[in-house]
Amino acid sequence: MAGIKKAIVVGPGAGGTSKEMEIGKVAEYIHKIVTRREFLQVTGAVGLGAATFYLIGCGGSSSESVAPRQVFVANAQGMLVAEPSRCVGCRRCELACSEYNDGVSKPSIARIKVGRNFNVGPQDATTGFGRGEGIWGNHRIVQDVCHQCPHPVPCQLACPNGAIEVVPPVNARVVNAAKCRGCGICTKACPWAMTSLNGPVDGASTKATKCSLCNGDPECARMCPVGALKYVPWQNVTKDFPPRQVVPASIQLAADVKDTCDKCH
Amino acid sequence: MGGWTGKVLRVDLTTGVISKESTDKYKPYLGGTGLAYKVLWDEVPPGTDAWDPANRIIFGVGPLTGTGAPLSGRVSVTSLWPMHPESLPATGHMGGHWGPELKYAGYDSLIIQGKAASPVWIYIKDDVVEIRDAGKMWGNGIYRANAEIMNIMGPEAHVAAIGQCGENLVRGSNVMCDRSHSAGGVGSVMGSKNLKAIGIIGTGALKVEASKSAWKDLVHYQHTILGANSGGVVPNTLQSWQPDGYYGGTRWTAAKGLFWGAASPPVETGDCTADDLNSIGLRTFKGYADFGPGVGDKHTVKIQGCHGCPIRCHIATDVPALEQLGVSRYQVNTCNGNSSGSGFTIGITSRSENNITASQYGVALCDDFGWWSDYGLAQADFKWLAQHVLTAEECTAAGIDPVNAGKTPYQYRLTAAEYAKLPWAKFTGSDFVGKMDFVKAVMIQIKDNRMADGTPATWEKMQAGQPATLGAYIAVGAGRLEKLWPELAIQHQENKATPSAINYVKMGHIKHHFTESSDTVQAAALLNMMYNRDPMCHTHTNYTGNGLPLALQNEIFNELFGPFEGGNAIDAELAAPDFLPTPMNKAKAVFAKMCFLYMELHNSLTLCNYTLPGWASPLKSRNYRGERNLEAMMYSAVTGDAKTAQQLEDTGLRILTLFRADTARRMNEKDMRNKHDLMPEYAFHAHSGAGTLDHADWEVAKDMFYEECGWDKTTGLPTQATYDRLGLSDVAAVMAGAGLLP
Ligand code: SF4
Numbered sequence A: 001m002a003g004i005k006k007a008i009v010v011g012p013g014a015g016g017t018s019k020e021m022e023i024g025k026v027a028e029y030i031h032k033i034v035t036r037r038e039f040l041q042v043t044g045a046v047g048l049g050a051a052t053f054y055l056i057g058c059g060g061s062s063s064e065s066v067a068p069r070q071v072f073v074a075n076a077q078g079m080l081v082a083e084p085s086r087c088v089g090c091r092r093c094e095l096a097c098s099e100y101n102d103g104v105s106k107p108s109i110a111r112i113k114v115g116r117n118f119n120v121g122p123q124d125a126t127t128g129f130g131r132g133e134g135i136w137g138n139h140r141i142v143q144d145v146c147h148q149c150p151h152p153v154p155c156q157l158a159c160p161n162g163a164i165e166v167v168p169p170v171n172a173r174v175v176n177a178a179k180c181r182g183c184g185i186c187t188k189a190c191p192w193a194m195t196s197l198n199g200p201v202d203g204a205s206t207k208a209t210k211c212s213l214c215n216g217d218p219e220c221a222r223m224c225p226v227g228a229l230k231y232v233p234w235q236n237v238t239k240d241f242p243p244r245q246v247v248p249a250s251i252q253l254a255a256d257v258k259d260t261c262d263k264c265h
Numbered sequence B: 001m002g003g004w005t006g007k008v009l010r011v012d013l014t015t016g017v018i019s020k021e022s023t024d025k026y027k028p029y030l031g032g033t034g035l036a037y038k039v040l041w042d043e044v045p046p047g048t049d050a051w052d053p054a055n056r057i058i059f060g061v062g063p064l065t066g067t068g069a070p071l072s073g074r075v076s077v078t079s080l081w082p083m084h085p086e087s088l089p090a091t092g093h094m095g096g097h098w099g100p101e102l103k104y105a106g107y108d109s110l111i112i113q114g115k116a117a118s119p120v121w122i123y124i125k126d127d128v129v130e131i132r133d134a135g136k137m138w139g140n141g142i143y144r145a146n147a148e149i150m151n152i153m154g155p156e157a158h159v160a161a162i163g164q165c166g167e168n169l170v171r172g173s174n175v176m177c178d179r180s181h182s183a184g185g186v187g188s189v190m191g192s193k194n195l196k197a198i199g200i201i202g203t204g205a206l207k208v209e210a211s212k213s214a215w216k217d218l219v220h221y222q223h224t225i226l227g228a229n230s231g232g233v234v235p236n237t238l239q240s241w242q243p244d245g246y247y248g249g250t251r252w253t254a255a256k257g258l259f260w261g262a263a264s265p266p267v268e269t270g271d272c273t274a275d276d277l278n279s280i281g282l283r284t285f286k287g288y289a290d291f292g293p294g295v296g297d298k299h300t301v302k303i304q305g306c307h308g309c310p311i312r313c314h315i316a317t318d319v320p321a322l323e324q325l326g327v328s329r330y331q332v333n334t335c336n337g338n339s340s341g342s343g344f345t346i347g348i349t350s351r352s353e354n355n356i357t358a359s360q361y362g363v364a365l366c367d368d369f370g371w372w373s374d375y376g377l378a379q380a381d382f383k384w385l386a387q388h389v390l391t392a393e394e395c396t397a398a399g400i401d402p403v404n405a406g407k408t409p410y411q412y413r414l415t416a417a418e419y420a421k422l423p424w425a426k427f428t429g430s431d432f433v434g435k436m437d438f439v440k441a442v443m444i445q446i447k448d449n450r451m452a453d454g455t456p457a458t459w460e461k462m463q464a465g466q467p468a469t470l471g472a473y474i475a476v477g478a479g480r481l482e483k484l485w486p487e488l489a490i491q492h493q494e495n496k497a498t499p500s501a502i503n504y505v506k507m508g509h510i511k512h513h514f515t516e517s518s519d520t521v522q523a524a525a526l527l528n529m530m531y532n533r534d535p536m537c538h539t540h541t542n543y544t545g546n547g548l549p550l551a552l553q554n555e556i557f558n559e560l561f562g563p564f565e566g567g568n569a570i571d572a573e574l575a576a577p578d579f580l581p582t583p584m585n586k587a588k589a590v591f592a593k594m595c596f597l598y599m600e601l602h603n604s605l606t607l608c609n610y611t612l613p614g615w616a617s618p619l620k621s622r623n624y625r626g627e628r629n630l631e632a633m634m635y636s637a638v639t640g641d642a643k644t645a646q647q648l649e650d651t652g653l654r655i656l657t658l659f660r661a662d663t664a665r666r667m668n669e670k671d672m673r674n675k676h677d678l679m680p681e682y683a684f685h686a687h688s689g690a691g692t693l694d695h696a697d698w699e700v701a702k703d704m705f706y707e708e709c710g711w712d713k714t715t716g717l718p719t720q721a722t723y724d725r726l727g728l729s730d731v732a733a734v735m736a737g738a739g740l741l742p
């Protein structure tokens, strides 16, 4: 398989024809949202891919009448950056997030997460207490924000229901509550633990919450009393942040996208 | 109803029974301190001692706690007060994140009663509430309790704990949460119940009744009204952006070129213009204001504070020199907490490097031991007892043999062996590290709280004449010590030669924004006479300290609460040599009443009385008008129970009136006017830096204030009609039965 920097090789796999794609074309795809069906059509892999899709696909996605799920998604237009040196730990951002999005004050489902780092930083209490960050350490308070990951978006591609969608114009990765079934797989799939459930796993009305960038005017940034949060043009910072949790081996690409991924990777 | 969770959690440590009861009964008192007064009134009979298992300690939060209502992170910790010789009700006020966490766990307050057989802590994770063994934590400080509980519950737990002071029944002890937030005075109640700590993780939701957009607009509106900590609505120094050139007297101390210097990278506080809502939290640069230029700014990492508060007032510092003294270079506290330990030193230049180092060293010790300085009275008394040389006349007046003239009270009162246990040469010497050694030695004696024979100190043993350590005489509290040592009682009344501005008021407690609040002398005195501890009221100083010109302050107040005949509420600078305020008048009486009512409302809703009220704003576009209805608007939007400011003010009066009745009932005193509402003698003598009370005018002040509240003038007790009007007829019946209706 050729390196992604030069081109991606797409094709139906063993026995089929391979096709190289120009880097320019790849770039073009990165900037738009491509559904699985479009992807397969463009790459000439419709036949086998579609067949596989319908065999393995699950839930609502498996019906022709439902919009095909997104696989290969555009980068976000913007993102939140947080300055821990400024953050005073007031957690008004979490309050704004849950109150203005969900109508309840519930920091545990806020899409920006400060409370969990408030005491000892991202460390655990054994290693962080008195030695690390947070109020019990050097006063540095780290605000965790969603990185709006580029493709492959871990939460989006792990969701078995295709419920995490990329919504123009800011292209944030957003939970579609109508599709979300509250299974909680996304909460395990995000290496930074940025998605939450608003109820018990698989609960009747449980939905996932994750940062939607509030359509390009994030409430948390508007609320922050010290200007510690900024909405800026997107850049890929996923390599700059150490993961917060180990994604369990059981969390894999959703069945209906895995086959597509194999075509490139 | 939004805001409330609907359940109050009760833990009986004697029986181990954990119960959840409906909040409905308490809603007329909102929550917080109002709820707690109701619990004490209903459940704890008169005559109960603060350390009796029958006493309750109530961690009170209210309908706004934990919502996005700005300044709603606070907890009122109410109990019968161990500092007070008569175990009267009082409240310690704690900020941090613990209170909101209690709400998210699903509880509108926590009532603790009884006494555990052995040390325990309470585990609260949403629905799961357990009483757990604290044997391993007991004997250790607050830091260790936090670390252990975070290890058990997870790093996101919020912990309220006592240190060795609370365990060892030091009366001046606190319960602390989130490292720097303390509820003073109540630590030993937890200690007496064998309760070390309460750890909470709450993941639930609080409903806001208003629509998302209405709520968002209201919160935004309140942000536009807010100024800085302590109510300042104009900057402390002249700022080019301030349209009318108003400045001065506020904690709005940010400015261009002033940095949180120990942040990495340093953060410029900057212009902080009135309309920039993304710099509200930078306005109050308390590190700079309190520790001085070139020192405070250099060592400030950031300004911390409570959950949901955009204002910020806790100074998070980095003082590398602390490492040489064996404590963390990173400390955090504010106001009086920053002088708890360093108050045991003399000869350190203010605003120096040594000053901040000493301050933060003291924080490291006091906040681990859980010591509460009684708002600085303990150190003021200590310095007088250690330094004042008794004259023959003073000896005679105090019943001491005049041959002891020439000694300090400590030299006379302590046994020679006990006196010699402290390194006095280090106290008086110039070596800085020696001074810190002295602080540590005193702090250890306080937290150990021992008699000279090494047994646990008790008031009974002291009364029986058994010698104690110096630390134990501090631990017993000023109200008792002055009974034991009459020279201290005389000093409290006369306030002569105190090497500190901090003064005693009455019945075992210190003043708080007393007559030195010289623009509102009568109101400040009324506030200081009412409570069974220092009043912890800032409504008056937050309004008069807002930095606006006096005429505008009076104009706004009159618009909101007037019109008044007979003079204004707020006085101009008082003239030497008498420093007498203008005579008591109607505006002053209403001002005083509103200061009480809003403090009770803030401590019950809960909102922060260290920044509110919002009667003025920083906005020239509003001609600096604020909003009388802020509290009512927040309450109505969150709960859906629409109330006007006036209706909510009546709720405040209900809370205050219940408190008044409970105090009178416990004192079994009908003549509250003359037996409870006392003033120290020195308040009637002129001195610079404070207003002077006039005896006749003070009697008028009490008359007018009682009348405003609907209380009887002769006794100072609420009348039947007032009880009835406020929905307290059942309280009136009990008072009538006790012969305490006027
Ligand atoms: S609102 Fe700003 S200062 Fe407050 S916790 Fe969030 S990021 Fe930190």
Ligand code: SF4
Pocket: A145, A146, A147, A148, A149, A153, A154, A155, A156, A173, A189, A190, A191, A192, A193, A194, A195, A210, A211
């Ligand atoms: S929730 Fe996590 S995985 Fe999903 S886009 Fe955000 S950071 Fe990436």
